[in-house]
Amino acid sequence: MFANAVTLLYYSCLGDYLNYYNEIKKELINNEINRRIKNYSINRSDLNTYYNVGRMLSEAGKHYGEGIIKNYSLKLIKEVDKKYNTTNLKRIRQFYWIIEKGATLSHQLTWSHYVEVLPIKNVEEFNYYLRITLHQNLSIRQLRQKIKSNEYERLPETTRVKLIEKETADIQDFVKNPIIINTKNNYEIISEKVLQRLILEDISSFLKELGAGFTFIDNEYKIKLGDRYNYIDLLLYNIKYKCYVVVELKIVELNSNHIGQIEKYMNYIDKNIKTIEENKTIGIIICKKDNKYIIEYCSDKRIISREYVLK
DSSP, X not given: OHHHHHHHHHHHHHHHHHHHHHHHHHHXXXXXXXXXXXXXXXXXXXXXXXXXXXXXXXXXXXXXXXXXXXXXXXXXXXXXOTXXXXXXXXHHHHHHHHHHTTOOOOTTSOHHHHHHHTTOOOHHHHHHHHHHHHHHTXXXXXXXXXXXXXXXXXXXXXXXXXXXXXXXXXXXXXXXXXXXXXXXXXXXXXXHHHHHHHHHHTHHHXXXXXXXXXXXXXXXXXXXETTEEEEEEEEEEETTXXXXXXXXXXXXXXXXXXXXXXXXXXXXXXXXXXXXXXXXXXXXXEEEEOOHHHXXXXXXXXXXXXXXXXX
16 A cells, blocks of 8 residues: 555656646747747747746746756757757746846847846846847847946946936936946056047947947037137037036046036036037046045036046
8 A cells, every 4th residue: 555655656746747847848849939930029939938938947946956957958958959958947947037036028139138137136237238238229249248347336326226216317327437448558548638549449438338329529629718728628419318518537536626627618518509409518527536525515416527447
């Protein structure tokens, strides 16, 4: 009688084991068929399938332990496709877990995009990279570069709070800190001119460090104050926020004189160039070392400061 009970229990457990496997196999095979027939909906099919498979892998793991992934992988490689190795099955399970935690499931993104962000455990950071991938139509390589540069970590803390609370962002919110300035040569930064040259050599990357919608107007932009000419290091325009942006470069620690200088330039642009339909000019001081107290007690909240690093 005892032997019969043990046998029944064994076949009952084996049945559950095979049920999980057969359902996983069915999902994956159906997805492979959809990918061949319906190219227009590959993203949706992939993501829905991997979410369901991830759920079943998670449930199977609770019953049979971590080793179940390897067992299923060996069978799936033989019976479905060699791409379903242990690493990919763990990715699929991780995908399910993070979606369940509140990560965004967007069928406009590919599975390859999700693979890039899966190592990120923080849901808010995970969603940030998905959001900018959608808004900026990022390729896999571009997304990888943003993650590698720790872009989310370089956002101001106030910006991260706004993202969590889904509050409206301002133009200054997505200016990274520090700002990464690319250099292909071993420049020694001995003047603002050299720093400016580095920025101009890769102006596209620099503008992306500032956020979305920035365009380049000119460097050494000449303005006349009284009987003297002054030169704005970089004059930009933001299409999204409809405003001019004055950028001043400093290779020293931020001080109060820098605030007075950029404010003067901003006021000039507002008085002489800005139209009535445009918003007030923004000022960005890029410096070697920030001084939070200078900005904290600056009465003009249009001015922000950021440190720079060379990469």
